[in-house]
Amino acid sequence: MNEHLPMLYLARHGETAWSLSGQHTGLTDVPLTERGERNARRLGERLAGLAFAKVFTSPLQRAARTCELAGFGAAAEVERELVEWNYGKYEGLRTVEIHAQRPDWQLFRDGCPGGELPDHVGARTDHVVTRVRAIKGGVLFFSSGHFLRVLAARWLGREPAAGRFFMLNTASVSVLGYENSLSQPAIRLWNDTGHVGD
Numbered sequence: 001m002n003e004h005l006p007m008l009y010l011a012r013h014g015e016t017a018w019s020l021s022g023q024h025t026g027l028t029d030v031p032l033t034e035r036g037e038r039n040a041r042r043l044g045e046r047l048a049g050l051a052f053a054k055v056f057t058s059p060l061q062r063a064a065r066t067c068e069l070a071g072f073g074a075a076a077e078v079e080r081e082l083v084e085w086n087y088g089k090y091e092g093l094r095t096v097e098i099h100a101q102r103p104d105w106q107l108f109r110d111g112c113p114g115g116e117l118p119d120h121v122g123a124r125t126d127h128v129v130t131r132v133r134a135i136k137g138g139v140l141f142f143s144s145g146h147f148l149r150v151l152a153a154r155w156l157g158r159e160p161a162a163g164r165f166f167m168l169n170t171a172s173v174s175v176l177g178y179e180n181s182l183s184q185p186a187i188r189l190w191n192d193t194g195h196v197g198d
Helices: 017-021 034-047 061-069 095-101 118-133 145-155 160-165
Strands: 008-012 054-057 076-078 139-143 173-178 185-192
Touching (some): 008 145, 054 061, 061 076, 061 139, 118 145, 139 145, 145 160, 145 185
Parallel strands (some): 054 139
Antiparallel strands (some): 008 173
């Protein structure tokens, strides 16, 4: 692999009460738990020593606080398009509660009533990918799980629904890059949580 090709690091925010309970957390601005804050600091240790040309964070406090605790707050630019999937009427619900009303529902296929469809999220990630590919050097994002999963799919040129194949834990690190050239996007690392403790 060519180490001189730029890489995009994806940092999912630390744990929140809603990520712990399995509630869909789109635009609801919930804080990190104590463990979420601790793991955000560990995320900073994991990223220590890496150089980034640009750092971007979602404006939602779970991502922005993770960014801050990881040591990148001063360097970060807020990017509105990094916000999580808008779950509309499903905001705050757990999948089991949604399935009680709609047994065959799948987020990455169906989207959310009153919220975003997969193609809407895909369009947002496409804007972000275009912007990142114009930056010379490594880039670091702090955002949320479902958005980052769609971003990975679009990075690879796949449909937004392919995001369903990329699971992400809180406070994880993933790296998108290339194999031999800019025409060969690839996943370099996915869902690394080795730095996260109990």
